[in-house]
Amino acid sequence: MRPEYREEPCKTALNRVTGMSFRWSLNPYTGCVHRCTFCFVRAFERRADRPSDDRYGRSIRVKVNIVDVLRKELARKSWQRELVAFGTATDPYQPAEGRYRLTRGCLEALADVANPLSLLTRGPLIVRDVDAFQEAARRAEVQVSFSIPTLDTEVWRKTEPDTAPPEQRLRALRTLVDAGIKAGVGMAPILPGLSDDPEQLAAVVRAARDAGATFVWANLLYLRPGTREHFLENLARDWPELTESYDDLYAKGAYLDRTEVDKVRREVKELGVRYGIADRRVKPVEPRPPLDEDQPEQLPLTA
Ligand code: SF4
Structure with missing residues (x-):
């Protein structure tokens, strides 16, 4: 079944996160066509009253204006250039990125202001953006x-x-x-x-x-409600001999x-x-030290 893509603008790009090692996340898409049976996002979907079962990942929201919104947020005086994590609630290199290039646009926006970033993906499409990652890594x-x-x-x-x-x-x-x-x-x-x-x-x-x-x-x-039902249903279909041990392992809750x-x-x-x-790495790409504008340019003393 072909997924449906809904082009829906967003009002904000950066999401504040609590209880994680990073404080800001960024997701150019909502929903993920990879449809992993264990996907923790199914639990968010359940809480948002959206389908978390087999229908999850059939309809993807594309935040078509996210790059412009992000650039405005990064330009705010209050922005402290904290680390931004991609891929916390969807795969930033799922197939839609092949067409929309929103992840790439966001990478470039972050690179332009020397903002640190992390990204998590299962999508080999990422190799197309190696140059954008190099540029971002030269700056942060x-x-x-x-x-x-x-x-x-x-x-x-x-x-x-x-x-x-x-x-x-x-x-x-x-x-x-x-x-x-x-x-x-x-x-x-x-x-x-x-x-x-x-x-x-x-x-x-x-x-x-x-x-x-x-x-x-x-x-x-871990199996929060929404993920739990879908995962255990698939487990019962594919590995019925394991259902009892999963019931025991996760008897006390999600973890x-x-x-x-x-x-x-x-x-x-x-x-x-x-x-x-x-x-x-043979040739690591690392942030360049900032230029000290008060110092005259250092010239080599010998030719
Ligand atoms: S967000 Fe990650 S875990 Fe969830 S379906 Fe996509 S690739 Fe799988």
Whole structure:
């Protein structure tokens, strides 16, 4: 079924966020055609009284004026150039970006005012904007995470039905790192009993290392109302033998037991050390130090 695209202008571009490591987010689209069964955005949709079931991702709002709105917000005297996170409620490189180029426009607007940014995506389309990332990274901190929770083909196909294969995301990662951009892998969400086996985790970390990842981080599945029903329905269809253990694991609420989460995160961290995940960029693109206008231009003393 072809998604419907609704061109609807927005009134604001930057969203204030609480309880996260960043305070501002930016989403040029609402809804995501990738339609992952575990997508946490389904919970937001439920709260907003929009469909969170199989209809999620069939109708995408395109904020056609977001670049202009963003430029105005960035020009405000009150704006402190805090980090802006892309991809918090939709994939900024889902197919619509191929046509609308709103993510690119927002990147350029942030680069123009030397604003730091981070971006999370499953979309290999990102490679088209390598030049825009380089320009942004010359002016401020830039960090890109590719969501790659697993390399297991069956798990990928069934839980991320409309995304590009993980190998394609790894190739995109390599392109960005080779271009000097700080980029790595977010193993999220890791699914208990489906993608948390030590061998599966090791396979992702090794592949991330081989693709040049400068970092790896991990997060486990959480199931808020809206996401919970859809995910468990799909689980019952695809892996009925796991339904009972999920009922137990998530009996207390949306989150797994803390010890379980810490165990997997620790494992991923240790794998990162074992496989040598580190910033190994050959020609890193970093912000230039600001020009000191009070100092005369420094000329070399010898020819
Ligand atoms: S790519 Fe991200 S935003 Fe899109 S459906 Fe999957 S989890 Fe949700």
